[in-house]
Amino acid sequence: xxxxxxxxxxxxxxxxxxxxxxxxxxxxxxxxxxxxxxxxxxxxxxxxxxxxxxxxxxxxxxxxxxxxxxxxxxxxxxxxxxxxxxxxxxxxxxxxxxxxxxxxxxxxxxxxxxxxxxxxxxxxxxxxxxxxxxxxxxxxxxxxxxxxxxxxxxxxxxxxxxxxxxxxxxxxxxxxxxxxxxxxxxxxxxxxxxxxxxxxxxxxxxxxxxxxxxxxxxxxxxxxxxxxxxxxxxxxxxxxxxxxxxxxxxxxxxxxxxxxxxxxxxxxxxxxxxxxxxxxxxxxxxxxxxxxxxxxxxxxx
Amino acid sequence: xxxxxxxxxxxxxxxxxxxxxxxxxxxxxxxxxxxxxxxxxxxxxxxxxxxxxxxxxxxxxxxxxxxxxxxxxxxxxxxxxxxxxxxxxxxxxxxxxxxxxxxxxxxxxxxxxxxxxxxxxxxxxxxxxxxxxxxxxxxxxxxxxxxxxxxxxxxxxxxxxxxxxxxxxxxxxxxxxxxxxxxxxxxxxxxxxxxxxxxxxxxxxxxxxxxxxxxxxxxxxxxxxxxxxxxxxxxxxxxxxxxxxxxxxxxxxxxxxxxxxxxxxxxxxxxxxxxxxxxxxxxxxxxxxxxxxxxxxxxxxxxxxxxxxxxxxxxxxxxxxxxxxxxxxxxxxxxxxxxxxxxxxxxxxxxxxxxxxxxxxxxxxxxxxxx
Numbered sequence: 001x002x003x004x005x006x007x008x009x010x011x012x013x014x015x016x017x018x019x020x021x022x023x024x025x026x027x028x029x030x031x032x033x034x035x036x037x038x039x040x041x042x043x044x045x046x047x048x049x050x051x052x053x054x055x056x057x058x059x060x061x062x063x064x065x066x067x068x069x070x071x072x073x074x075x076x077x078x079x080x081x082x083x084x085x086x087x088x089x090x091x092x093x094x095x096x097x098x099x100x101x102x103x104x105x106x107x108x109x110x111x112x113x114x115x116x117x118x119x120x121x122x123x124x125x126x127x128x129x130x131x132x133x134x135x136x137x138x139x140x141x142x143x144x145x146x147x148x149x150x151x152x153x154x155x156x157x158x159x160x161x162x163x164x165x166x167x168x169x170x171x172x173x174x175x176x177x178x179x180x181x182x183x184x185x186x187x188x189x190x191x192x193x194x195x196x197x198x199x200x201x202x203x204x205x206x207x208x209x210x211x212x213x214x215x216x217x218x219x220x221x222x223x224x225x226x227x228x229x230x231x232x233x234x235x236x237x238x239x240x241x242x243x244x245x246x247x248x249x250x251x252x253x254x255x256x257x258x259x260x261x262x263x264x265x266x267x268x269x270x271x272x273x274x275x276x277x278x279x280x281x282x283x284x285x286x287x288x289x290x291x292x293x294x295x296x297x298x299x300x301x
Numbered sequence: 302x303x304x305x306x307x308x309x310x311x312x313x314x315x316x317x318x319x320x321x322x323x324x325x326x327x328x329x330x331x332x333x334x335x336x337x338x339x340x341x342x343x344x345x346x347x348x349x350x351x352x353x354x355x356x357x358x359x360x361x362x363x364x365x366x367x368x369x370x371x372x373x374x375x376x377x378x379x380x381x382x383x384x385x386x387x388x389x390x391x392x393x394x395x396x397x398x399x400x401x402x403x404x405x406x407x408x409x410x411x412x413x414x415x416x417x418x419x420x421x422x423x424x425x426x427x428x429x430x431x432x433x434x435x436x437x438x439x440x441x442x443x444x445x446x447x448x449x450x451x452x453x454x455x456x457x458x459x460x461x462x463x464x465x466x467x468x469x470x471x472x473x474x475x476x477x478x479x480x481x482x483x484x485x486x487x488x489x490x491x492x493x494x495x496x497x498x499x500x501x502x503x504x505x506x507x508x509x510x511x512x513x514x515x516x517x518x519x520x521x522x523x524x525x526x527x528x529x530x531x532x533x534x535x536x537x538x539x540x541x542x543x544x545x546x547x548x549x550x551x552x553x554x555x556x557x558x559x560x561x562x563x564x565x566x567x568x569x570x571x572x573x574x575x576x577x578x579x580x581x582x583x584x585x586x587x588x589x590x591x592x593x594x595x596x597x598x599x600x601x602x603x604x605x606x607x608x609x610x611x612x613x614x615x616x617x618x619x620x621x622x623x624x625x626x627x628x629x630x631x632x633x634x635x636x637x638x639x640x641x642x643x644x645x646x647x648x649x650x651x652x653x654x655x656x657x658x659x660x661x662x663x664x665x666x667x668x669x670x671x672x
Contacts, residue, residue, distance in 0.1 A: 051478050115567030124410070124563040126423070128613040130556075139555055148548050190431035195642060 038068030038229040039117070039198035040100040041088060046097035048080075049073050056095055058083045058255040065108050065199065072242035074253030082203050083122065084172050084252065087100055087118040088233065089201050095231050101199060115143035119197040121134045121188060127176040133187045137162055140194030157268040162300050165219050166190035182213025183295040189220055200224070203236045206241065218245045239276065243267050243289040267285045273298060319503035327610045327620060336622035341630035342401040348638055351392050360394040364522050377529050378536070396528065400637075401630055403527045404647075406535040407592045408602075408629025412583035414622035415599030416606075417581035419555040420614060421574055422482045428600035429585035432489040432578065433596040434655050437467020438586075439520040442593070443503040446516050457534055460519065464589055466651035468582050472575070479571050481560070521593030522648030524633050531591035540582035546618055549577060553614040595629075595648045597655045602628060604659070610664060 006203055040153075040262060042062040047056040058080035065071045073081040074159045086092040088099050090106040101118055111115075127136075141155040163169050166189050183218065185205060193198060202221070206214040222245060224230050236242040242249055243263040251258045253275045259266050267290040272280045277298045283291040317381045317386025328580035345360055347355040367390050368375050376383040383395065422431060429643065430436075452459060472480070475488035500520070509511045517523065552573050555563050564570050575605040606620035629647070632654065 089565060091561065111564075112567035115565065121564035122559075122565060125557060126557065126559040126563045128557045128612050130613070131557075135554075136558075136615065139558060139566065141553075144553055147552075197398055 003092075007014070020028055023055055026083050029132045038196075038231055039065040039168040041099065041101050041199050041201075041231060041233065042196045043084070044097050046084070046087060046094045046099070048083055048094045048137045050092075056255070058239035058252075060084065060097075060255075060257055063088075063250060063257060063260075065231055065233045066233055066248065068225070068229045069247040070221065070234065070245060071248040071250060071251060072238045073233065073250045074237075075258075076243045079252040079275075080255040081250075081252045083255075084123075085120075085201050085203055085233060085235050087088060090114060091094075091120060091122075092158045113144045114246045115195065115197075117197055119192040121197040121199065121200075121205060123207070125188060127188075127262075129175065129177040132173055133168055133176070133179075133190070134159070134163070136176065136187055137168075137194050140191040140266060141186045145208045156227060158196050162190045162193035165193055165224060180213075182209045182216070185213065185217060186208060187215060193224065197230070197264070199231045199233070202232070204235050206238060207237055214241065215278070215295065221245070239267065239272075243292070267292065306601070311419070317579050322540065322555055322613075322615045324610070324616070325615050330606070330609050330620050334627035337407060337627035337628050338401075341465070341634050342398070342550040345395050345401050345430065345630070345634050345637065348641065349392070349397055350642075353389055353392075357389055358397075361387075361389040362398065364390050364394075366390070367394050378533065380529070380533055388407055392613070394474035399528045399532050400524055400633065403535065403591055403672035404524055404629045404633045406532065406539045406597065407524070407588045408625035408627070409622055410535070410539045410542060410588045410625075411595060411599040411629070412606075412625025413618060414581040414584035414588070416603040416614070416618055417546055417553065417578075417584075418599075419603055420556055421577050421581070422486050423557065424482060424486055425604070426600065428534070428597075429588070430493075430579060430594065430596070430599070431473045431486060432581060432582075433467035433492035433496065433586050434464035434589070435520075435596070436493045436500065437470075440496045440500045440520045441466075441572050442667055443500050443507075443516050447507050448517075449505050456519075457531075460506045460593070461586035461590045462587050464557075465582060467496060468578070470595055480574070518646050519593040520592040521646040523644075523646035524592050524650070525644045525646070527591055535587045535591045538583050538587035541621055542580050542587065545580050546577075546584070547615075547622070549580070550576065550614040550618050553618075557612070557614075558630050573585035592647070595651055597648075597659075597671040598625075598632075598651045601655045601659050608662065 008216050011137075032234070042065070043060060045281055046058065046060045048058040048060075049056040051247050062085065062136070073085060075081050083092065083192045088093050090099065090109075093107065101109070127193055137159050139149065141151070141158060141267050144155065144158075145151075163172055168183070168186050170181055171179065171187065176187070179187065189202075189205065192202075200221075205217050205221075209217065218241065219295050221232055221234065221240070225232050234246070236246075239249075246263060248261060249263050249266040250260050258275050259271060264284055267284070269280060269284055272282065272292065272294070279296050280294040281296055282294050283293070343359060343362070347358045353361075361367075364386075367386055369527070370384060372381075373386070373394070375381050377394075377399070380536075386394070410487050411429055415427070418429060419425060420426040420429055421427075424431070438460040441459045442456060445459050446458055448643045457566075461531070471485065471488045471492050474491060475484040477484070504513065504516070507516065554569055555566060556577075558575070560570050569595070585599070602621055602625050603617065606617055606624050608614040610620050632650045633647045636648045639645070
């Protein structure tokens with residue numbers, strides 16, 4: 001069970017878990033200008049399951065991706081972070097509760113319109129062998145085009161911007177079969193960038209990548225967030241990486257949020273032992289965010 | 302051309318309306334296919350029971366009194382009364398040529414249908430008949446020939462109807478909170494198995510050899526004896542299916558990125574998948590109604606086109622629209638003339654030539670089968 005009082009204390013918006021009047025996620029940290037047009041994504045009283053399960057896999061009173069900030073979902077395998085992300089992206093209908101983008105329920109938004117406002121990069125995707133990077137990025141414009149509509153000036157501008165932002169300009173005419181895993185992932189990120197959404201959700205975008213490409217991916221996400229004020233929710237395996245890059249962490253345990261807040265508040269030795277079952281020491285004063293030195297796995301009871 | 306020059310050309314291409322859809326490989330494929338259709342057609346009209354020389358036959362094909370006679374075309378396409386023409390023109394235009402035109406339509410619809418099903422089921426071994434269409438149609442044909450022989454004049458309609466019912470059955474079986482490519486293919490296997498058993502069982506109730514031969518011609522696929530009437534039956538559904546498929550090529554491309562990606566891009570995957578399957582079934586039904594179940598063809602053609610132009614469905618479908626007719630016309634030349642005067646079903650030829658050719662491609666190309 002998570003500690004409810006602690007959970008609310010670290011709520012960066014200062015709002016309680018009840019549905020609240022729209023405050024548009026003003027954080028009062030003097031950064032409101034950049035985030036003026038940014039959009040928040042909020043889950044309320046969610047119970048999320050799959051057709052094959054009786055009990056909900058994830059139960060969550062409240063979860064907030066504050067407008068214009070990067071929020072990382074962390075937790076051990078099977079803690080429900082990907083499930084929560086899918087429900088937030090309206091790819092999985094919750095059994096109870098609702099998800100609101102900028103105050104509007106996502107289930108009530110037409111699917112293409114939602115895809116213009118909220119992008120999701122899933123963990124599983126197929127890369128057709130003879131598809132070029134540029135063609136892939138053009139698919140990101142799908143929600144902006146009608147069934148029979150052809151490419152317009154807006155689409156071309158968005159694709160150019162996405163290719164540049166993701167740093168794949170030198171790969172644009174390469175086919176997917178000739179790319180390394182890291183290059184492929186950057187190409188896929190360029191595709192979701194071309195969608196030009198207010199909110200971007202990414203499911204484990206750095207898993208299986210080498211360190212260089214992990215950092216490239218995280219830097220692209222950071223730049224997008226800083227320069228365009230895009231609200232980002234990202235599932236990460238590596239809590240150290242999450243602590244370095246994210247404004248907020250949501251730590252998941254057994255399908256419920258265990259704690260939530262800025263990395264320096266959330267990442268503690270207690271969290272690592274309770275949630276990740278790891279004996280570790282944490283240096284909370286390191287300049288790049290809390291530094292974790294894991295020692296050993298704690299035995300199961 | 303240096304790498305940088307190539308990059309510049311590519312940039313110029315990408316700023317056009319449809320970035321790089323038409324390339325030289327596609328143009329070559331299409332032009333080559335047209336030449337093959339013309340050559341195959343000219344061979345086809347040169348032979349037959351009414352004896353005339355090849356030159357006389359070709360003169361009849363290009364006889365301006367027929368080619369530029371709107372009344373004649375009206376008769377061919379809409380079935381109005383045929384204007385008067387000389388005997389050779391009559392035989393070439395009314396008996397030999399329509400078979401070529403029907404082969405063109407059948408080849409086009411089977412190739413396009415196969416290409417669509419390969420994307421919808423994301424299965425490189427998918428053919429137009431993967432979702433039960435062939436066995437449903439075959440069963441309906443046998444039922445008509447053996448039990449309800451009074452319905453025989455409506456055989457094309459019955460065949461198409463049987464195929465469509467089998468397809469809908471497959472969808473019902475596969476549906477459980479939505480479908481998935483694997484569930485669809487498995488349901489197709491189930492329906493195919495049941496209908497094929499029923500079909501074989503019905504053979505035992507056929508009382509004469511003629512009925513059996515006629516049934517076998519249907520389930521192997523044959524163009525023997527087709528004329529303008531069959532052309533008229535297949536024309537509209539084929540054209541509708543082809544136009545719709547070309548327009549929806551981008552949807553197929555997005556489907557190939559995986560269901561989750563397509564869905565998070567805002568595509569209503571189930572709806573689009575059913576719609577596209579419906580288009581592919583329409584094309585397959587048009588072919589079945591006039592030629593029966595021509596096997597193998599719809600599986601192979603998309604792969605051959607893919608090897609030449611790549612996996613982009615805008616190029617792939619265009620290639621299928623041209624290469625499908627070319628190879629069907631060639632196969633039908635073989636079916637009609639190889640063992641003359643005996644005509645064999647074209648489905649036998651497509652299997653006999655297509656199989657080994659596919660084997661050759663498999664041996665030669667490492668990456669065949671990748672979508």
